[in-house]
Amino acid sequence: MLALVFQRWPVEFFRYVGEATLLLMEALRWLLHPRAWRWGRIALQLERIGWGSFPVVAAISLTIGMAVAFQTAYQMQKFSFSTQIYTASFSTLMIFREIGPVLTALIVAGRAGAAITAELGAMKITQQIDALRAMAANPVRVLVVPRLLALVIGLPLLTVFADVLGVLGSFLVGVTQLGIGPRLYGEMALALLAFKDLWTGLFKALVFAVLIAVVSCYQGFRTEGGAEGVGRSTTWAVVVMFLLIIAADSFFTAIFYFTGQ
Numbered sequence: 082m083l084a085l086v087f088q089r090w091p092v093e094f095f096r097y098v099g100e101a102t103l104l105l106m107e108a109l110r111w112l113l114h115p116r117a118w119r120w121g122r123i124a125l126q127l128e129r130i131g132w133g134s135f136p137v138v139a140a141i142s143l144t145i146g147m148a149v150a151f152q153t154a155y156q157m158q159k160f161s162f163s164t165q166i167y168t169a170s171f172s173t174l175m176i177f178r179e180i181g182p183v184l185t186a187l188i189v190a191g192r193a194g195a196a197i198t199a200e201l202g203a204m205k206i207t208q209q210i211d212a213l214r215a216m217a218a219n220p221v222r223v224l225v226v227p228r229l230l231a232l233v234i235g236l237p238l239l240t241v242f243a244d245v246l247g248v249l250g251s252f253l254v255g256v257t258q259l260g261i262g263p264r265l266y267g268e269m270a271l272a273l274l275a276f277k278d279l280w281t282g283l284f285k286a287l288v289f290a291v292l293i294a295v296v297s298c299y300q301g302f303r304t305e306g307g308a309e310g311v312g313r314s315t316t317w318a319v320v321v322m323f324l325l326i327i328a329a330d331s332f333f334t335a336i337f338y339f340t341g342q
Contacts, residue, residue: 133236146250201301
């Protein structure tokens with residue numbers, strides 16, 4: 082039994098990757114077609130994905146920014162009390178490079194990505210997707226493209242808000258708990274921050290958006306087995322999205338900050 086599992090998983094892995102890639106290629110092909118740009122549907126999905134996730138992203142980013150500042154200050158204190166002023170620099174770098182994009186993507190994947198899979202999975206088992214095909218409406222154009230565009234627009238915007246709120250949380254800790262003046266904190270926060278840190282974070286957010294859209298929609302389309310199948314597909318979608326987000330983040334961090342150094 083165990084040998085059979087190890088024999089099948091490579092086949093299933095490459096099948097999963099191949100079919101998900103084909104879904105992405107078809108969605109990108111439809112983006113070139115003017116009929117796919119239904120702004121009403123895109124706005125609806127953007128409201129659900131972006132605005133619906135904003136309160137959670139805001140609350141978590143603010144508190145994580147505060148926690149990062151406390152932890153950074155604690156480590157700086159081991160070297161010298163005067164090094165606490167570098168809390169602003171290192172906290173801002175961590176937030177813009179890693180914490181903002183990755184944390185926001187994980188929140189959106191767990192909230193909006195799971196909802197997309199559940200919604201499309203329910204449509205699959207109730208044969209609504211088959212009904213679209215019967216009416217000569219392409220499911221990728223109608224269902225995937227608006228969600229892909231909404232994620233590509235919404236996730237980078239949410240990442241910007243997460244970065245700002247994370248830095249705000251760090252700023253509050255630095256000013257109220259560490260005794261760093263507001264002006265000095267601002268100067269130190271910008272001291273090490275470069276334009277590269279801004280655009281790499283947004284580039285990661287864009288890649289994460291595509292991964293979330295493709296995986297959530299693909300899992301929804303391949304759902305079978307009734308209500309239990311919807312739950313199973315949703316669980317697998319979240320697991321795969323989390324793994325891909327972390328793997329993609331590690332890959333691009335190595336590419337942007339260590340290759341050619």
